[in-house]
Structures are given as C-alpha cells and as structure tokens.
Amino acid sequence: METELSKELGVRHAIFGFTPFPAVAAAISRAGGFGVLGAVRYAAPGELARSLDWMQEHTGGAPYGLDVVMPARKVEGVSEADVEAMIPETHRQYVKDVLARHGVPELAEGEASGWRITGWMEQVARSQLDVAFDYPIKLLANALGSPPADVIARAHDHGILVAALAGSAKHARRHAEAGIDIVVAQGYEAGGHTGEIASMVLTPEVVRAVDPLPVLAAGGIGSGEQIAAGIALGAQGVWLGSVWLTVQEAELPSRALIRKILAAGSGDTVRSRALTGKPARQLRTEWTDAWDDPAGPGTLPMPLQGLLVADAVSRIQKYEVEPLLGTPVGQIVGSMNSERSVRAVFDDLTRGFERAVDRVNRIAGRL
Amino acid sequence: METELSKELGVRHAIFGFTPFPAVAAAISRAGGFGVLGAVRYAAPGELARSLDWMQEHTGGAPYGLDVVMPARKVEGVSEADVEAMIPETHRQYVKDVLARHGVPELAEGEASGWRITGWMEQVARSQLDVAFDYPIKLLANALGSPPADVIARAHDHGILVAALAGSAKHARRHAEAGIDIVVAQGYEAGGHTGEIASMVLTPEVVRAVDPLPVLAAGGIGSGEQIAAGIALGAQGVWLGSVWLTVQEAELPSRALIRKILAAGSGDTVRSRALTGKPARQLRTEWTDAWDDPAGPGTLPMPLQGLLVADAVSRIQKYEVEPLLGTPVGQIVGSMNSERSVRAVFDDLTRGFERAVDRVNRIAGRL
Numbered sequence: 001m002e003t004e005l006s007k008e009l010g011v012r013h014a015i016f017g018f019t020p021f022p023a024v025a026a027a028i029s030r031a032g033g034f035g036v037l038g039a040v041r042y043a044a045p046g047e048l049a050r051s052l053d054w055m056q057e058h059t060g061g062a063p064y065g066l067d068v069v070m071p072a073r074k075v076e077g078v079s080e081a082d083v084e085a086m087i088p089e090t091h092r093q094y095v096k097d098v099l100a101r102h103g104v105p106e107l108a109e110g111e112a113s114g115w116r117i118t119g120w121m122e123q124v125a126r127s128q129l130d131v132a133f134d135y136p137i138k139l140l141a142n143a144l145g146s147p148p149a150d151v152i153a154r155a156h157d158h159g160i161l162v163a164a165l166a167g168s169a170k171h172a173r174r175h176a177e178a179g180i181d182i183v184v185a186q187g188y189e190a191g192g193h194t195g196e197i198a199s200m201v202l203t204p205e206v207v208r209a210v211d212p213l214p215v216l217a218a219g220g221i222g223s224g225e226q227i228a229a230g231i232a233l234g235a236q237g238v239w240l241g242s243v244w245l246t247v248q249e250a251e252l253p254s255r256a257l258i259r260k261i262l263a264a265g266s267g268d269t270v271r272s273r274a275l276t277g278k279p280a281r282q283l284r285t286e287w288t289d290a291w292d293d294p295a296g297p298g299t300l301p302m303p304l305q306g307l308l309v310a311d312a313v314s315r316i317q318k319y320e321v322e323p324l325l326g327t328p329v330g331q332i333v334g335s336m337n338s339e340r341s342v343r344a345v346f347d348d349l350t351r352g353f354e355r356a357v358d359r360v361n362r363i364a365g366r367l
Numbered sequence: 368m369e370t371e372l373s374k375e376l377g378v379r380h381a382i383f384g385f386t387p388f389p390a391v392a393a394a395i396s397r398a399g400g401f402g403v404l405g406a407v408r409y410a411a412p413g414e415l416a417r418s419l420d421w422m423q424e425h426t427g428g429a430p431y432g433l434d435v436v437m438p439a440r441k442v443e444g445v446s447e448a449d450v451e452a453m454i455p456e457t458h459r460q461y462v463k464d465v466l467a468r469h470g471v472p473e474l475a476e477g478e479a480s481g482w483r484i485t486g487w488m489e490q491v492a493r494s495q496l497d498v499a500f501d502y503p504i505k506l507l508a509n510a511l512g513s514p515p516a517d518v519i520a521r522a523h524d525h526g527i528l529v530a531a532l533a534g535s536a537k538h539a540r541r542h543a544e545a546g547i548d549i550v551v552a553q554g555y556e557a558g559g560h561t562g563e564i565a566s567m568v569l570t571p572e573v574v575r576a577v578d579p580l581p582v583l584a585a586g587g588i589g590s591g592e593q594i595a596a597g598i599a600l601g602a603q604g605v606w607l608g609s610v611w612l613t614v615q616e617a618e619l620p621s622r623a624l625i626r627k628i629l630a631a632g633s634g635d636t637v638r639s640r641a642l643t644g645k646p647a648r649q650l651r652t653e654w655t656d657a658w659d660d661p662a663g664p665g666t667l668p669m670p671l672q673g674l675l676v677a678d679a680v681s682r683i684q685k686y687e688v689e690p691l692l693g694t695p696v697g698q699i700v701g702s703m704n705s706e707r708s709v710r711a712v713f714d715d716l717t718r719g720f721e722r723a724v725d726r727v728n729r730i731a732g733r734l
Contacts, residue, residue: 001730001731001732002730002732003730014730168633168634169633169701187565188555188556188565189555189564189565189567189568195634196634197556197633197634197698198554198555198556198565198566198586198587199565199567200554200556200565200566200567200586200587200588200593200596201556201587201593201633201697201698201701201702202633204590204592204593204702205633205701205702219565219567220565220567220568221567223571225571225599225600225601226567226568226571226600228596228599228727229567229595229596229597229599229600230596231726231727231730232592232595232596232599232723232724232726232727233592233593233596233723234592234723234726265536266535266536266564266568266569266572267535267562267564330568331564331565331568332568334536334568334572335568335571353731354731356599356600356601357599357727357728357731357733359598359599359601360599360724360727361724361728361733363368363369363370363381363598364368364598364720364721364724365368365369366728
C-alpha cells in the first residue's frame with residue numbers, strides 16, 4: 001500500500017495511526033504504518049519529552065509523528081485560571097447534580113484530575129512544540145484548524161510535514177492556503193471532533209478542493225475494505241484513530257470502559273458537545289444525554305466545557321461509573337469486538353486491503 | 368462492472384438507479400444499468416399502468432424494477448380521510464402561518480395537490496402491485512420495512528426479486544428473516560429516509576449481517592470513485608437516487624428547484640422530519656427550519672406529517688417560493704453541478720469506476 005506520501009515519509013503502508021499512547025504509536029510505526037502520538041494529554045513538557053524519548057527507543061528507527069491541538073487564533077496572556085473564572089455557577093452546579101445523582105465519589109484530597117484539557121491552550125501547545133522539534137518527528141498534525149504561520153514555517157525548517165484535520169472542503173481550502181502539506185478529511189462517522197459530511201462524500205470533495213495536496217481519509221475506517229474504499233475515493237492514505245483504543249498496548253484508564261467499547265454497536269455513538277464544547281463523536285452515555293438534554297443548561301463553548309468537566313470525567317473513569325463512562329470513538333466501534341495486539345490489527349488491515357482489491361478487480365473484470 | 372446479482376438480473380453494470388420519472392428509469396436501463404421506478408407518486412393505479420406501458424416501449428427490452436412504499440404492519444379499514452382527521456388544528460394553523468409569512472399564494476379552486484402521499488398507504492401500494500405484477504418487472508423494492516409476507520411470496524411466484532432498504536444491520540437482519548432477496552444499505556448521507564450510520568460503516572456491517580444475501584450500497588454515491596468504494600466495502604452493486612434529479616430526462620416540477628439543487632453544497636442538506644414525519648435527508652430550507660424550530664409545534668408522526676404538508680409543498684413548488692423550496696436529496700448534491708443526459712451521467716460513472724480501480728491497483732502495487 002504505497003502512495004507518493006508514504007514514500008516521502010519512508011513507510012511501507014499509507015496507514016496513519018493516531019493514538020494517545022506511545023506504546024501504540026511505536027507499534028504502528030514498527031508494523032510498517034505511521035504512528036502519530038497525540039500530545040493533548042501532556043500538560044507538562046517534561047512528560048512529553050519522556051514519551052518521545054521512549055518512542056525513539058521503541059520505533060526501531062521507523063518514522064513517526066506528533067498531533068497537537070493548537071488554535072490558529074492566539075489569545076494573549078490568558079491563563080487556565082482566567083478561563084476557569086468564566087464558567088457560570090449554574091453549570092458547575094449541574095455537574096455536581098449529575099454526579100451526585102449517580103453517586104460518583106469525590107477525588108481524594110490533592111488528587112489531580114488525570115484528564116487535562118490544558119493541551120488545548122496555545123501556550124501549552126507551543127511548549128510542547130519546543131520539546132517536539134528536538135526529536136526527529138516527520139509529521140506534525142493539528143487537530144484544530146491550521147497551525148499558526150510561524151509554527152508551519154518552523155516545522156518546514158525542520159523538514160517536518162504539517163497535516164491538519166478538516167470536516168469540509170471549505171475548511172480544507174483554508175488549510176491549503178495556510179501552507180500545510182497534508183489534509184486529513186475527517187468524516188461525520190469519525191470519533192472525536194467531526195463535521196456533518198460523511199467520508200464517502202467528504203473524501204473526494206476534499207481531494208478536489210486541495211489538489212495536488214495529499215489527503216488522508218479519516219472516519220469510518222477500521223478494516224482493510226474500508227481502507228480500500230478510502231483509497232478508491234482518492235485519498236493518498238488513511239488516518240485511523242478508534243481502532244487502536246482496544247489494542248493490548250493501549251492504556252485506557254478503565255477496564256469497564258474497555259468492556260463498554262467492545263460491547264458497543266455502530267449506533268451507540270453520538271456527536272455531542274459534552275466533552276469539549278465542540279461536536280465530537282463519542283459513546284452515547286447518560287453523561288452525554290445530560291448535556292444534550294433540553295431541560296439542562298446545555299454545554300459551554302470550547303475551551304470552557306472541557307475545563308468544566310475535566311475533574312468529573314476523571315472521577316467517572318476512576319470509579320468506573322458505568323452509565324456515565326464514555327470516550328471519543330467513531331461509528332466503527334461496532335466492529336471493535338476483541339483485544340488484539342497492534343501487529344495483529346495491522347496485519348488484518350493490510351490483508352483485508354488486499355482481499356478488497358481482489359474483490360474490486362473481480363467485479364471490474366480485471367481478474 | 369459485473370456481480371452475481373447483475374448477471375442474475377441480466378444487466379451489464381451493477382448500477383441501480385432509483386427515480387420517480389419513467390423517462391429516467393428507462394434511460395438507466397437502456398444505458399446498461401437497472402432502472403427502478405418509484406411508484407409513490409402514483410395515486411391511481413391507471414397512472415402507474417400508463418407509466419409501465421411507457422417503460423415497456425422505451426427500455427428496449429432491458430430489465431427494470433419498481434419501488435413501492437408499503438408498511439409491513441397493516442392498519443385495517445383506515446382511509447385517507449380518517450388519517451386527515453387525526454391532524455391537530457395547531458399544526459394546520461402553523462402551516463398556514465409559515466406560508467403566509469412567505470406570501471405563498473393559494474392553489475386555484477379545485478386544483479389538486481401535485482404531491483401526494485397516498486402511495487404511502489398500504490391499500491394504495493397493494494393496488495399498485497396488482498398493476499405491477501401484470502408487467503415483466505424484475506425487481507420489487509420496498510422503501511419502508513420489509514413487504515408483507517404475501518407480497519414477497521407473490522413476487523417470488525412471478526420470478527421477481529424483492530429488495531428492501533435498511534439503515535442498520537438489525538433492520539437488515541429483519542428483512543433477511545422476512546425472506547427478501549436483496550438489502551439496500553441506506554447510509555446516513557443518502558437522500559430521503561436515512562438512519563445515522565454512514566455508508567462507510569453501514570455497508571460492510573450489513574454485508575456481514577445478511578451474508579450470503581447481496582447488498583447494494585446506497586448513500587453518498589454519485590461518481591465512479593464512490594461506486595468503487597461501495598464495491599470495496601463488499602456491496603454487490605450500488606443504488607443511486609439523487610444523481611438522477613438533475614438529468615435532462617427528469618421532470619422536476621420547478622426550474623427554481625433545479626437551480627437550487629445545482630447550486631447546493633454537500634453541507635446544504637439536513638435530516639429532517641418535515642416532509643414525512645420520519646427523518647429524511649433533503650435540502651435545508653426555511654421550510655425544514657420551521658419544522659425543526661424548537662419554538663414551533665414540531666412534526667407529526669408518519670403518515671400525518673405527509674398529509675399535513677402535501678398541499679403546502681405543492682403551493683411552494685408551483686409558485687417557486689425560493690426560501691421554502693426543497694427536495695429529498697443526499698450529500699452528493701454538492702457534486703451535482705450540471706444538467707446532463709442519463710447516458711452522459713452513466714458513462715461518467717462507469718469510466719470513473721475504471722479510473723478508480725486503476726488507482727487502487729497502482730497503490731496496491733498491482734499495476
């Protein structure tokens with residue numbers, strides 16, 4: 001599965017794997033794909049450096065990338081505390097009420113929230129980049145708009161390709177104008193932040209909108225046949241996130257959550273603003289229902305919602321409060337029914353791709 | 368583009384084209400695809416017979432099918448008037464208010480509504496079938512659940528294959544148990560009634576759920592590359608509806624509507640209950656906004672909503688009231704930018720499919 005882009009990056013398969021776990025990213029790169037480590041959970045630059053050191057030791061020299069969340073517009077001199085102060089008391093009370101209704105225990109005194117949104121703030125993302133540019137990463141992806149012009153320039157100075165996620169052709173064109181190198185077309189069915197256009201329609205639309213820039217198909221892809229579909233739609237590769245959540249190398253915070261993911265069907269996700277304030281696909285839970293409830297106060301805009309719910313999400317995960325327990329995940333969750341190694345998943349992807357190509361060729365009368 | 372199903376039906380390409388217009392259905396069959404005529408707009412059996420006579424004369428012996436809307440559950444002895452009587456006055460008043468706000472003129476005295484939902488009622492669908500079984504149709508499709516058992520048996524007695532649309536694997540399994548022959552997997556991005564699972568995820572899921580029954584991929588398919596994607600996902604063919612709306616042979620009721628379709632982007636549709644009471648993808652208009660408005664009375668269940676709005680939709684179309692003018696159409700509307708003949712569209716589909724197969728083979732290292 002070679003494309004111009006996979007050759008440029010020096011990987012055997014144009015399969016990009018996004019994951020918050022270094023062990024998963026490294027295993028994807030070792031398997032012949034391109035592992036992309038999500039940096040959003042690293043609040044302190046030192047933590048990111050430790051993970052990148054680990055990646056260096058465990059990728060066997062294979063290339064890998066980093067995904068940050070960096071808004072293109074800068075808000076000067078705003079701290080996390082300033083943002084915290086903007087959260088209305090009604091919303092804080094609602095969080096308390098929902099947690100109390102489900103009997104969710106408090107965190108112990110001084111126990112930090114494991115789930116941070118500080119990586120969403122530009123200062124934090126910039127300090128992450130200062131760290132990242134010391135490592136031989138090959139790709140810098142931004143999950144939220146185009147990165148600022150100086151970041152793109154700095155990446156290019158380091159020989160790093162810049163990718164950005166887009167949920168519409170218009171959004172993709174803005175990225176191209178900003179000078180990025182790769183567009184990740186994120187379809188409606190994807191886990192995490194998504195728009196409303198499904199991959200079947202979005203992928204070719206984005207390919208045409210940014211031609212000749214390479215496009216990766218994202219959303220609805222977790223099998224070899226879905227990879228073949230993405231390639232047929234004009235993508236130069238595919239971007240998979242959800243499928244890695246249940247690999248053995250992943251470090252999800254809760255066994256109950258893993259069981260929930262394995263049991264969920266394709267209809268058990270929802271696009272909700274509950275987690276970050278922007279629509280993101282995730283497991284539908286009583287937590288998302290509470291935020292989508294017209295009788296509730298509704299969600300706050302990003303980044304307030306993320307700050308508002310950070311501790312609550314930690315508590316729900318720590319105490320495994322089943323009805324509230326969720327995670328960003330795409331509609332392919334319905335096909336994630338076992339825990340396997342990254343290598344086993346990856347081999348299934350490449351073999352399934354070959355089988356799908358055989359099938360297309362038979363129907364096209366080429367075999 | 369041959370599959371077992373296309374061979375069984377005796378067509379060159381496994382491309383199924385659903386359309387309410389006999390001239391379009393006939394042209395699809397003549398081009399080497401399989402034209403399926405939608406019967407829902409025929410209130411009187413005589414009208415359907417005239418269209419099928421016309422089809423017989425204009426398909427040049429090529430096979431074609433019929434699509435009806437028949438609920439599996441029967442409501443005995445209920446007339447259209449009985450159903451009309453169930454519509455609340457608040458909803459009738461809301462229709463009047465929205466139309467008045469936009470200055471929509473009344474229909475002339477005795478002028479019939481051009482848009483009927485009578486085809487949605489079982490008695491009407493059955494009288495359509497009595498007509499249809501006199502013609503050599505090869506496929507009977509049902510857009511709303513599995514057809515009743517006796518209808519399936521009758522179709523099979525006539526050597527007619529039965530297809531049913533499904534928006535989920537569960538729904539598809541019910542069809543298979545009912546004894547249908549083909550499942551049309553209708554993705555979220557499709558025009559008309561749709562569920563929430565996108566084609567990229569739904570198609571393989573339905574293929575697995577009803578194996579070995581053949582599945583047609585529907586939703587998001589309007590180009591050869593999208594056909595190749597559907598085939599890669601395991602479908603034995605594709606089912607296209609929206610793409611035929613703007614062909615030269617179509618008889619849409621309004622030039623203004625055609626212009627609106629040609630101008631619309633992929634983001635200009637909405638899944639709304641405004642038209643029938645069930646979620647159906649259509650152009651987003653001030654009409655759909657009025658029904659989706661939390662300050663309004665909301666929609667009625669099927670079939671009440673369809674009856675409620677039938678005359679209003681006719682008036683909006685007749686007087687071409689732009690802000691309210693809409694139609695069921697899928698997200699591929701963004702790629703429908705010119706009026707061409709069925710033959711030109713069809714040739715584009717088959718050529719685009721071949722190009723997509725070439726591309727997949729290059730990336731798979733097979734070329």
